Amino acid sequence: MWIAELSRQTEVPVATIKYYLREGLLPAGESVGATRARYDESHVRRLRLIRALVESGGLSLARVRGVLAAVDEESQQMHAVLGAAHGALLPESIEASPESLERVGELLDDHGWLVDDQSPDRALLANALDALDRVGHPLDSTLLDSYLMAAEQVGDADVAHLPAGDRAETVEATVVITALGGPVLLALRRLAQQNASARRYGAVPTHPCP
Amino acid sequence: MWIAELSRQTEVPVATIKYYLREGLLPAGESVGATRARYDESHVRRLRLIRALVESGGLSLARVRGVLAAVDEESQQMHAVLGAAHGALLPESIEASPESLERVGELLDDHGWLVDDQSPDRALLANALDALDRVGHPLDSTLLDSYLMAAEQVGDADVAHLPAGDRAETVEATVVITALGGPVLLALRRLAQQNASARRYGAVPTHPCP
Numbered sequence: 001m002w003i004a005e006l007s008r009q010t011e012v013p014v015a016t017i018k019y020y021l022r023e024g025l026l027p028a029g030e031s032v033g034a035t036r037a038r039y040d041e042s043h044v045r046r047l048r049l050i051r052a053l054v055e056s057g058g059l060s061l062a063r064v065r066g067v068l069a070a071v072d073e074e075s076q077q078m079h080a081v082l083g084a085a086h087g088a089l090l091p092e093s094i095e096a097s098p099e100s101l102e103r104v105g106e107l108l109d110d111h112g113w114l115v116d117d118q119s120p121d122r123a124l125l126a127n128a129l130d131a132l133d134r135v136g137h138p139l140d141s142t143l144l145d146s147y148l149m150a151a152e153q154v155g156d157a158d159v160a161h162l163p164a165g166d167r168a169e170t171v172e173a174t175v176v177i178t179a180l181g182g183p184v185l186l187a188l189r190r191l192a193q194q195n196a197s198a199r200r201y202g203a204v205p206t207h208p209c210p
Numbered sequence: 211m212w213i214a215e216l217s218r219q220t221e222v223p224v225a226t227i228k229y230y231l232r233e234g235l236l237p238a239g240e241s242v243g244a245t246r247a248r249y250d251e252s253h254v255r256r257l258r259l260i261r262a263l264v265e266s267g268g269l270s271l272a273r274v275r276g277v278l279a280a281v282d283e284e285s286q287q288m289h290a291v292l293g294a295a296h297g298a299l300l301p302e303s304i305e306a307s308p309e310s311l312e313r314v315g316e317l318l319d320d321h322g323w324l325v326d327d328q329s330p331d332r333a334l335l336a337n338a339l340d341a342l343d344r345v346g347h348p349l350d351s352t353l354l355d356s357y358l359m360a361a362e363q364v365g366d367a368d369v370a371h372l373p374a375g376d377r378a379e380t381v382e383a384t385v386v387i388t389a390l391g392g393p394v395l396l397a398l399r400r401l402a403q404q405n406a407s408a409r410r411y412g413a414v415p416t417h418p419c420p
Contacts (some may be wrong), residue, residue, distance in 0.1 A: 045346065048344060048345045048346060049345055051344070051345075052341050052342075052344055052345035055341070079407050079408060079411040082403065082404065082407045083404070086400055086403075086404070108401065113401060113402070113404075113405040114404070114405050114408035114409060115401050115404050115405055115408075116404070119401070119404060121397055121400045121401050121404065122401070124393075124397040124400070125394065125397035125398060125401065127393075127397075128390065128393035128394040128397050129394065131262050131265070131390050131393070132262075132386065132387075132390050132391075132394070134258060134261070134262055135258045135259055135261075135262035135386055135390065136255065136258060137382075137383055137386045137387065137390075139391070139394060140371055142367075142371070143367050143368070143371045144394070146363055146364060146367035147364060147367070147391070147394055147395050147398055148398055148402075149363065150360035150361070150363045150364045150395070151360070151395060151398035151399045151401070151402040152402045152405075153356055153359065153360045154356060154357060154360045154399050154402060155399055155400075155401070155402025155403040155404075155405060155406045156402065156406045157352075157353050157356035157357070158353070158399075158403050158406070159403055159406035159407050159410055160406070160410075161350055161352070161353045172347075173347055176342065176345055176347045177342075177347065178400070178403065180338065180341050180342050180345065180347075181342075181349070181357070181399075182396050182399070183334075183337075183338035183341070184335065184338040184339065184342070184349060184354070184357055185357050185360070185361060185395065185396070185399065186392050186395070186396070187331055187334040187335035187337075187338050188335060188357055188358055188361035189361045189364050189365055189368075189391075189392070189395065190296055190331045190334065190365075190388070191318065191323060191325050191329070191331050191332070191335065191361070191365070192323070192358075192361040192362045192364065192365025192366065193292065193296075193365040193368050193369055193388065194292065194293070194296070194323075194324070194325050194326070194329060194331065194365075195323040195324050195325055195362075195365060196365045196366045196368070196369035196370070197289050197292045197369050198289060198324035198325075199324060200369055200370075201289040
């Protein structure tokens with residue numbers, strides 16, 4: 001297909017597609033003559049992934065570049081791919097207090113989670129706990145345990161639902177579900193809080209009861 | 211305390227404090243003479259809340275202003291306060307397809323969740339589902355159910371852990387746990403995915419086994 005059709009199918013403006021091509025985010029099409037190129041389904045798919053990461057995942061183009069590099073890296077083992085996809089989705093620098101890092105280490109040990117000692121996600125969690133400490137609302141251990149058990153269910157379900165077989169498909173699915181599953185979970189948490197609050201404070205539901 | 215002490219206790223630069231005062235995010239201190247003012251613990255607390263929302267919650271100052279308005283609103287009932295705090299933390303516009311909005315409505319009905327028909331969080335969830343549809347990885351119903359059950363545990367635990375009694379304290383805790391609990395949950399989900407992946411793909415843990 002020509003670039004106009006690629007634009008129509010993906011709802012991405014032609015100027016934006018050309019920008020992604022110049023920036024190397026989108027592979028070049030097959031040249032036809034000096035000024036035209038043909039594109040295929042792989043371009044449609046890649047463009048949709050870029051847009052989803054930018055618009056729904058809230059990633060910068062620099063971050064998207066890192067994620068795509070993880071998707072395109074062919075030589076890694078599946079478990080390493082998850083690490084690479086996770087790494088590309090991380091903030092650039094994560095500061096965490098030694099106290100919170102230790103709390104995270106003990107939490108993971110207590111629950112027997114297999115997480116590499118060098119995983120930057122330890123610092124990501126410690127940093128989030130530090131933020132609550134700083135604002136004078138340290139996260140209660142019981143509440144943290146509730147979060148952990150809920151996260152375990154979600155993480156198990158995420159990994160169980162990754163497509164088995166085609167490696168490229170699995171990698172893309174890993175990136176997509178990690179980046180775009182988060183907003184689903186957070187939106188559900190807000191709805192769940194409203195439900196819990198309605199039950200606790202006895203708000204009258206808008207729906208008439210039969 | 212003088213502004214220098216306020217800056218020292220909160221680690222917020224004096225110039226930034228003055229900016230927040232001019233912008234009305236921080237209430238004025240008690241004037242002492244023409245050019246000096248005294249500040250108290252309420253200023254320390256408010257500054258820490260602003261910094262936590264900006265640095266850890268990733269909120270813009272305009273969004274922080276909305277959250278603080280919800281915190282300061284005295285006349286609302288507790289359940290309405292949760293709605294106001296949630297509303298202030300929402301993106302400015304949320305687009306969602308009618309199909310996903312209907313899927314969300316059915317999901318909430320199926321599980322008997324008490325959520326107002328007008329809650330913008332319905333659109334927030336539908337928007338997140340749309341993003342997965344667009345990128346060609348629609349969220350499987352089984353996986354969505356896993357997310358929902360995990361979110362229910364978290365939402366129940368969140369609301370059960372809100373301090374009972376002092377209203378201002380409860381409102382602030384609601385805002386803080388909604389804004390800063392999200393990053394905790396997402397970091398735990400990443401760690402849980404790594405644990406699940408290590409078990410599924412048989413990666414050798416870095417810790418030596420006894």
